[in-house]
Amino acid sequence: MRGIRAARARVAPTAAERRAKESAAAEALALVGREISGREHIAGAELGGSYAKGTWLAGADIDVFVVFDVSVSEARLESESRRIGFASMRAHRPYVRYASHPYVEAEIRGTRVNVVPCYGVRRGEWRSAADRSRFHTEHMSRALTPQMRDDVRVLKRLLQSNGLYGAELAREAFSGYACEVLVAHHGSLEAAVRALARARRGDVIGSADGPQSTPLAIMDPVDPARNLALAVSPANIGRLVMLCRAVESGSMPLSPARARPDAGMLRSTVTVRFFARARPPETIWGQAKSAASALAARLGEGGFGVMRHGAHVSEPAGARPRVTLAFVLESTSAPRWSVGTGPDHFDAANAARFAEANARRSPLVWVGQDSRLRAVRRREHVTATALLRDALSRRLAASGVPAGLRRDVRAGFAVRAGVRASDRLLVGAISDLVSTDARALGGRR
Amino acid sequence: MRGIRAARARVAPTAAERRAKESAAAEALALVGREISGREHIAGAELGGSYAKGTWLAGADIDVFVVFDVSVSEARLESESRRIGFASMRAHRPYVRYASHPYVEAEIRGTRVNVVPCYGVRRGEWRSAADRSRFHTEHMSRALTPQMRDDVRVLKRLLQSNGLYGAELAREAFSGYACEVLVAHHGSLEAAVRALARARRGDVIGSADGPQSTPLAIMDPVDPARNLALAVSPANIGRLVMLCRAVESGSMPLSPARARPDAGMLRSTVTVRFFARARPPETIWGQAKSAASALAARLGEGGFGVMRHGAHVSEPAGARPRVTLAFVLESTSAPRWSVGTGPDHFDAANAARFAEANARRSPLVWVGQDSRLRAVRRREHVTATALLRDALSRRLAASGVPAGLRRDVRAGFAVRAGVRASDRLLVGAISDLVSTDARALGGRR
Structure with missing residues (x-):
């Protein structure tokens, strides 16, 4: 693995990058420090994350942790750290972002700065998700x-x-x-x-x-x-x-991989797209993935072979997030007929019920060699687009799409079979699903 | 079940039918008796079957059993009973038929007569398939x-x-x-x-x-x-x-059921037809059914949902038997793509082999959430007719079609998607597969 030595030099920040990062970090810490001085229930502010551990890459964020006393309520921690974030970064156009807690982000001379609240807990007595970070910093500084x-x-x-x-x-x-x-x-x-x-x-x-x-x-x-x-x-x-x-085996692919979506797979992909109300990324990504899984299950029940499925949320600055659900199918159409299996004919009452129920609606009812009754049924939808449109309109409540997304879906959605290679945004959103990860899977030596 | 009493009268032979049957039986027995007289290794000739048991329906055959001594070899039993059959029935245009043994059939004034050899064994010491019959006659005459x-x-x-x-x-x-x-x-x-x-x-x-x-x-x-x-x-x-x-529940359907093939099922049926060399019915039916099962399995492997399958052999007098194999499909076309599942990625050697093998031929290779590698493959055949034609020509030896039929298939076969309702012979041959047996399954009261 001689590639690793050469790679170290390639990824190390330059002297100029170091100087810029150090200056941004010092300024951020000073700005926050000024804002918290005199507040007794705040133990201090400190640098954390990859910068503090010396593992940062050019372009990395600077994390400033505001350490609250454990006696402070969560609500107050949130509101006060927000005020501190905005006040300290006011010269740098601050805004709020959401992880498990909201925090304030800003940019100092090209370096993104996060002002993040945490509790000054003892090890193991975590109260907020950020509380571990200071121990990570401490541990890695030594290790x-x-x-x-x-x-x-x-x-x-x-x-x-x-x-x-x-x-x-x-x-x-x-x-x-x-x-x-x-x-x-x-x-x-x-x-x-x-x-x-x-x-x-x-x-x-x-x-x-x-x-x-x-x-x-x-x-x-x-x-x-x-x-x-x-x-x-x-x-x-x-x-x-x-x-x-x-x-x-000698490979060291440090440059971004370029996805190469397969044209056949693009043609065999059905997409559902809609706009969503803004909400924290973890929330909407979770909902989108869950919607994709639920609709993949509906497609499977409907006779479509779903080879892969996935979700993507694009969050263009200032615009509403756009959700894309994608299904790579064996075929975008399903067989017209399917066979439903009924009870054993020895089970007289249920066999009679099954025969009666299917006498009219089924073109073919018979006793199978396994003694069970069978009936042919006409599939309701023979195209994946028709099934999805039905699931997202008439049957939305039973579709498995999370409640949190249903209002967005009701406001309008688009279902399409086949993805045009020229549709760059859409291809980008689904490229993971329709490209072979050749670097990991190419079988190169 | 009041219907049963009325039915008894309906199915009982008329006096005229009885007289005709008795006269044919007496003549058949006399003709055979004359032919065997003086042959020491033949114990006698006797009437058997439904006539002897008094359970016959108008139109039933008369069975005359020629009872051989157990010391006679099977070969001699076959040849000698054949000679006896032909000689005794010479005035009635005899011909040979095959069950487990060959036997001679003829027609006396509209009643079919079978001259059948058997061994005069003791109960339980069966040597030929017909030997039990005399015990059945004896048992039922008492019972x-x-x-x-x-x-x-x-x-x-x-x-x-x-x-x-x-x-x-x-x-x-x-x-x-x-x-x-x-x-x-x-x-x-x-x-x-x-x-x-x-x-x-x-x-x-x-x-x-x-x-x-x-x-x-x-x-x-x-x-x-x-x-x-x-x-x-x-x-x-x-x-x-x-x-x-x-x-x-009160039904007594004694008139022949009329099959009502469903038009949708006829359209969804693919047939294979070919002529076969003449051979005993049990042989050719067995081969035809086995061929249908084997080809149904091939269709299933090829991505076609086979709802039902079956075989039919028509044996028109004087012409070669015609074999019809039929497959009622969910769809006569299959998805273009399928997913092949490979080894667990933790299994390094096999994972590398799988990735390498699929790097070129597969449009999409990935690691599944179950840790196994997967690859999309293009199906070789997207229509059932193409798959069947390929299985019956290029891949006949591996098709599962019994060796005994392959020469017949090689001589020519026809594969067709969809059955026209106007093709009476073909519809008749497959009607069991595409009709609901409404009498048993109609859910009537």
């Missing part, structure tokens, strides 16, 4: 050598370039902290890659309190009850394992 | 009262009219002897109908040596090792049970 920090950068860039970076629902992949844990646990990126390339189902990286539900587990060294891989889809765990095999 | 004989006639006619009569492979239904056993066992047709309408899976009619494999068992009182229902398809057992429920 990572300078070379390991460079290795973390390489790993982050490798995952970024291959669609495997980010623990948010939109990605279901690996967080920056998971990258740090992998390198710290194995001692180097090379060792981490070797171990992942040889991973077996059920392997646990780190020490866990008990057996884990993920195909691979990555335990948080700061909290042995927390499996970082829970945020990662099993498919993405597989892609990491296979990517590591490729890296071990 | 059946005159009213039970009439009941047997009603049951036979009921089964005839509903496609449930005949234990040969073409029918896979109930023999005349099975009708006699049912009535004799229960004491009357009414009691037999009541019992069958309430049958439970695993019921055994008569006494068996052990558990039986058929959904219902009908044991031969002359041979407790023999289950008469083995010749009956499970579907036909079901149709009898349901027909009995209809009879119990």
Whole structure:
């Protein structure tokens, strides 16, 4: 894996980038510090995240944590940290964003700054999702050598370039902290890659309190009850394992992968699109994914072979989020007929009921060689578009689309069979579903 | 079940029919008797079958059994009985037919006469398939009262009219002897109908040596090792049970049922037809059914939903038998794409092989949420006709079509999608597959 040494140099920030980041971080911390001074229920403000741990890539955010006393209520923590964020960043056009709590974001000379509230808890006594971060910073500051920090950068860039970076629902992949844990646990990126390339189902990286539900587990060294891989889809765990095999074989794909959607797959894809009311990304992505799964199930029941399905939410600045649900089908049409299986003919009462119920509506009723009654039924919908339109209009309540999205769907939706390669935005939204991840799966040596 | 009394009168032979049958029987027996006289290894000739048991319907055959000494070889039994048959019936245009043994058939004043060889064995020491018959005759002559004989006639006619009569492979239904056993066992047709309408899976009619494999068992009182229902398809057992429920509810359908093929099902049916060399019916029907099952499996593997399949052999006098295989499909076309599931990505060697093998030929390869690799494949055939033509030409040896039929198929075959309602012969051949058996399944009261 000679590629790793060369990669370290490639991903390390330049001297100019370091200077710019340091200046932005110092200014952000100073601005927040000024705002909190004199407030007794705030212990202080401190830098966190990848910058504090020295594992940042050019372009990374700066995180400033405002540490509240545990006596402060959650409501007050939210409102006060918001005020602090806006006041401190007022010269930098602040706005609110949502993770599990709202926080304030701004940009100082091209570097995004997040002002994030947390509680100054003791280890293990977590109250808000951000409380662990300070312990992560502290732990990694001790655990990572300078070379390991460079290795973390390489790993982050490798995952970024291959669609495997980010623990948010939109990605279901690996967080920056998971990258740090992998390198710290194995001692180097090379060792981490070797171990992942040889991973077996059920392997646990780190020490866990008990057996884990993920195909691979990555335990948080700061909290042995927390499996970082829970945020990662099993498919993405597989892609990491296979990517590591490729890296071990000499590949080091640090430039962004270009998806190459297959024309046949685009033609065989049916999409549902609609606009949604703005809400936190984790909420809407969760709803969109759940809607896609539910509609995939409806399609399956309706006789359509769903090869893959997925959801995408595009959030253009200032515009409403647009939800795209996509279904890659064996065929966009289904057989006209299907066979319903009834009771055993020995079960007299039910057999009579089945025969009676089907006498008129079924073109063909018979006794099968397994002694069960059967009846042919005409499928209600022979095209996927007709089925989806019906599910999203007349049968929306029973469609499985989460209640939170139904009002958006009612306001209007578009169902289309086939995706034109020239429709760049749409192709971009569904490209993961219709492209082979050749780097992990190409079988290259 | 008042219908039964009226039915007895309807099916009983008229006085004229009785006289004609008696005269034909007497003449047949006399002709055969004259031919065998003086042959020491032949014990005699005797009347058997439904005539001897008094359970015959107008139009029934007369069976004359030629009883050979057990010391006679099978080859000699066959050749000598054939000579006797031809010599005795020479005035009545005899010809050979095949059951398990060849036998001679002729027609005396409109009544078909079968001259059948058997061995004069002791009970249980069966050597040829016909040997049991004399014991059946003896048993039923004692067991059946005159009213039970009439009941047997009603049951036979009921089964005839509903496609449930005949234990040969073409029918896979109930023999005349099975009708006699049912009535004799229960004491009357009414009691037999009541019992069958309430049958439970695993019921055994008569006494068996052990558990039986058929959904219902009908044991031969002359041979407790023999289950008469083995010749009956499970579907036909079901149709009898349901027909009995209809009879119990007041129905008595003694006129032939008219099949009403459904137009939609005819359109959704694909047929394969070819001519075969002449051979015994049990042989060719067995081969045809086996070919239909094998090709149904090929269609299923190819992505076609086969709702029903079947075979038919038409044997027009003097012409070659014509085999028709029919497949009622959910759709005559299949999806263009299918998904192949590969190994778990944790299985490094096989995962690499799968990825490599599919890198070029598959438009889409990915890791599934179950950790297994998947690849989309283009189906070779998207129409059932193309698949069947390919299976019957290029891939005949691997098609599952029995070797005995392959030469016939090689000589030429026709594959067609959709059956025209106007094609009477073809519709007749497949009507069982595309018609609802409304009498048993109509849910009438």
